[in-house]
Amino acid sequence: MxxxxxxxxxxxxxxxxxxxxxxxxVLLTLVYWLVxxxxxxxxxxLGADLLGVRGKAAxxxxxxxxEDPKKRLESAG
Amino acid sequence: MRVLGLSFDxxxxxxxxVVDGIPVAAAPEERFSRLKHDRRLPLRxxxxxxxxxxxxxxxxxxxxxxxxxxxxxxxxxxxxxSTFPSSGALFRRAMGAWIDERLxxxxxxxxxxxxxxxxxxxxxxxxxxxxxxxxxxPFDDAATLTVDGVGEWATASIGRGRxxxxxxxxxxxxxxxxxxxxxxxxxxxxxxAYLGFEVNEGEYKVMGLAPYGVPRxxxxxxxxxxxxxxxxFRLDLDWFAFHKDPARxxxxxxxQAFGPARAxxxxxxxxxxxxxxxxxxxxLVCEELMLGLAKEARRRTGSRNLCxxxxxxxxxxxxxxxxxxxxFDSIWIQPAGGDAGxxxxxxxxxxxxxxxxxxxxxxxxxxxxxxxxAAxxxxxxKAAGLPFxxxxxxxxxxxxxxxxxxxxxxxxxxxxxxxxxxxxxxxxSILADPRAAGMKDTVxxxxxxREMYRPxxxxxCAGDAxxxxxxxxxxxxxxxxxxxxxxxxxxxxxxxxxxxxxDGSSRVQTIDPAQSPLFHKLAKALGGRTGVPxxxxxxxxxxxxxxxxxxxDAVSTFLASGMDALAxxxxxxxxxxxxxxxRRQTWESSKTLNDGLxx
Numbered sequence: 001m002x003x004x005x006x007x008x009x010x011x012x013x014x015x016x017x018x019x020x021x022x023x024x025x026v027l028l029t030l031v032y033w034l035v036x037x038x039x040x041x042x043x044x045x046l047g048a049d050l051l052g053v054r055g056k057a058a059x060x061x062x063x064x065x066x067e068d069p070k071k072r073l074e075s076a077g
Numbered sequence: 078m079r080v081l082g083l084s085f086d087x088x089x090x091x092x093x094x095v096v097d098g099i100p101v102a103a104a105p106e107e108r109f110s111r112l113k114h115d116r117r118l119p120l121r122x123x124x125x126x127x128x129x130x131x132x133x134x135x136x137x138x139x140x141x142x143x144x145x146x147x148x149x150x151x152x153x154x155x156x157x158x159s160t161f162p163s164s165g166a167l168f169r170r171a172m173g174a175w176i177d178e179r180l181x182x183x184x185x186x187x188x189x190x191x192x193x194x195x196x197x198x199x200x201x202x203x204x205x206x207x208x209x210x211x212x213x214x215p216f217d218d219a220a221t222l223t224v225d226g227v228g229e230w231a232t233a234s235i236g237r238g239r240x241x242x243x244x245x246x247x248x249x250x251x252x253x254x255x256x257x258x259x260x261x262x263x264x265x266x267x268x269x270a271y272l273g274f275e276v277n278e279g280e281y282k283v284m285g286l287a288p289y290g291v292p293r294x295x296x297x298x299x300x301x302x303x304x305x306x307x308x309x310f311r312l313d314l315d316w317f318a319f320h321k322d323p324a325r326x327x328x329x330x331x332x333q334a335f336g337p338a339r340a341x342x343x344x345x346x347x348x349x350x351x352x353x354x355x356x357x358x359x360x361l362v363c364e365e366l367m368l369g370l371a372k373e374a375r376r377r378t379g380s381r382n383l384c385x386x387x388x389x390x391x392x393x394x395x396x397x398x399x400x401x402x403x404x405f406d407s408i409w410i411q412p413a414g415g416d417a418g419x420x421x422x423x424x425x426x427x428x429x430x431x432x433x434x435x436x437x438x439x440x441x442x443x444x445x446x447x448x449x450x451a452a453x454x455x456x457x458x459k460a461a462g463l464p465f466x467x468x469x470x471x472x473x474x475x476x477x478x479x480x481x482x483x484x485x486x487x488x489x490x491x492x493x494x495x496x497x498x499x500x501x502x503x504x505x506s507i508l509a510d511p512r513a514a515g516m517k518d519t520v521x522x523x524x525x526x527r528e529m530y531r532p533x534x535x536x537x538c539a540g541d542a543x544x545x546x547x548x549x550x551x552x553x554x555x556x557x558x559x560x561x562x563x564x565x566x567x568x569x570x571x572x573x574x575x576x577x578x579x580d581g582s583s584r585v586q587t588i589d590p591a592q593s594p595l596f597h598k599l600a601k602a603l604g605g606r607t608g609v610p611x612x613x614x615x616x617x618x619x620x621x622x623x624x625x626x627x628x629x630d631a632v633s634t635f636l637a638s639g640m641d642a643l644a645x646x647x648x649x650x651x652x653x654x655x656x657x658x659x660r661r662q663t664w665e666s667s668k669t670l671n672d673g674l675x676x
Contacts, residue, residue, distance in 0.1 A: 021173075024173055024176075025169055025173070028168065028169045028172050028173065029165065029169060031172075032157070032161075032164075032165050032168045032169065033162075033165075036154075036157055036158055036161055036168060037161055037162065039158055040157075040158045040159070040161035040162075041161075043158060049159075050155040050156075050158060050159045051155065051156065051159045051257070051258055051314075051320070052256060052259070052311070053159075053258070053311065053314055057303075057305070057311065058305060059305045059307050059309050060255050060256075060259050060305060060309035060310055060311050061235075061253040061254070061255060061307060061309045062253060062254055062255070062256055063252070063253055064234070064236075064250075064251040064252060064253060064254050066250060069249075069426070069429070069430035070430050070431060072200075072201075072204075072430070073141065073198035073199060073200055073426075073427055073430060073431070074198065074199075075145070075147075075199065076142075076145055076146050076147050076182065076183060076199045077145055077146075077147030077148050077151075
């Protein structure tokens with residue numbers, strides 16, 4: 001009896017995860033087209049090159065900002 | 078000061094515990110979970126590290142994550158914006174993972190360990206790599222070079238480390254970095270995928286395949302790259318897809334240039350000359366690019382020493398060229414060069430940055446993993462129903478095992494603490510006689526069930542190494558940790574046939590008697606019997622599985638393979654059940670835990 005209940009609960013939870021995953025995919029698709037898309041087009045119109053792939057360059061090295069070692073560890077970003 | 082370093086969420090999750098500047102325990106999660114490249118929060122590794130040090134989570138002064146998650150997120154969003162509208166699938170998959178777990182690194186650590194938020198710190202990915210090399214090296218002054226797929230934004234970095242004075246005051250600074258998508262690691266990974274191997278798993282296979290070919294496509298590979306005089310380079314993204322596709326590394330143009338990609342793990346790639354030539358070509362270009370980066374590190378810092386880390390630092394062939402051609406007097410390479418090593422680097426950096434005058438540390442041994450009591454070994458053998466004998470001391474153990482090896486037997490060797498890093502260096506090894514060429518096929522086919530073309534490495538007594546291999550100078554440190562190749566001396570190749578690759582090279586490990594006394598004694602004993610003071614040494618695992626950790630892992634792997642004998646601690650078994658255990662299939666489940674492309 002107990003194992004039947006557990007199995008039933010497991011199936012309900014597995015179904016819920018599948019539904020949540022599907023809803024998540026739909027929402028992220030909407031975000032991609034309604035938020036990322038306009039931002040991307042605007043930046044493209046402004047000539048932004050976020051990945052550094054366009055134009056002439058003399059080097060691919062970027063200087064790294066010097067920071068106090070302790071302070072350097074504090075932030076997650 | 079007690080600092081726990083952690084890496085997780087991408088591949089090769091690991092924990093490393095540093096007490097007063099000295100690493101006391103470090104292990105990747107895969108060794109305990111038995112899922113290769115396990116990327117999950119490494120709860121088992123954390124538990125092992127704390128138990129080894131006799132600590133509780135509440136005793137920790139700091140917990141350091143090996144990268145800056147929000148900075149990484151900014152790179153992924155920038156990538157999605159820049160490649161709109163081609164990046165929809167990548168955006169959905171990446172954001173799903175980020176919303177689900179990756180945004181909450183800090184809270185997850187706090188919750189898992191019960192530590193306060195002010196004890197949780199974050200060290201940049203490449204700074205973690207640089208620290209894992211410099212703060213384990215013997216140098217007071219060194220250039221650092223880190224090269225991998227991608228961390229937050231950085232894909233390679235040049236820095237400088239200094240430490241001096243009685244308080245070991247340290248200064249480790251990254252001076253310059255190359256940024257995504259311009260990445261040597263991702264370039265190599267694109268070829269790994271093209272050649273039909275798993276990204277972050279098959280790079281060794283590409284390196285092993287390369288000597289079967291000639292680099293006739295090197296110019297085609299070079300066309301993908303815009304090189305600069307200072308060693309840096311940009312990738313031409315028309316050849317790649319990793320920046321916009323979550324499941325594909327290379328573009329259609331790539332296949333038009335090199336021919337159709339090999340289907341995943343299909344057939345024997347060594348039988349296909351075209352694939353061998355492609356492997357040889359990317360390996361050659363990888364070496365050229367690494368040399369350019371290393372020479373620039375030398376030019377910028379003026380240092381005579383180099384510390385190397387990051388996944389590309391595990392390319393042993395490239396490392397040999399650096400040793401010979403980069404212009405440094407000494408090179409030290411972190412044995413756990415991949416992301417697992419970032420956990421140790423982050424902990425060491427934090428111990429130095431947050432603590433007061435930590436002890437000076439130099440990594441002379443990689444024995445930082447778990448150790449198991451003889452009683453556990455006996456229990457594992459008994460549980461499997463295997464007959465075994467207990468040997469009286471190391472001399473008898475080495476005598477019996479060397480006798481078996483000299484008779485052509487293949488022996489599982491499980492002794493002491495497990496190794497830190499992906500190389501088995503005589504603690505969790507499968508050993509065999511290196512003399513007969515047929516031994517390579519035997520171990521590949523019947524023991525490890527892996528590709529027939531893949532070479533094996535020799536482990537040789539350090540004092541004898543120069544007689545057998547053409548080592549640069551006096552066998553520098555990278556050879557202690559099996560991190561560089563060397564040519565087997567031409568007149569010795571027929572006596573090291575099982576461990577000499579088709580191009581005459583070997584990924585040799587020199588066994589230092591002070592570092593690994595038992596393993597050294599075994600190699601000496603074998604040399605006494607065969608005249609060759611070396612053993613074929615390969616990691617104690619089967620294809621697609623992590624290296625064994627516990628005696629129970631060793632016994633179950635022994636039973637599932639064709640090994641002839643197993644030495645676990647003081648016990649030796651030569652018994653085998655009549656019906657071998659069925660092959661295990663863990664790789665499929667492991668694959669789902671591996672985020673190869675760093676999104």
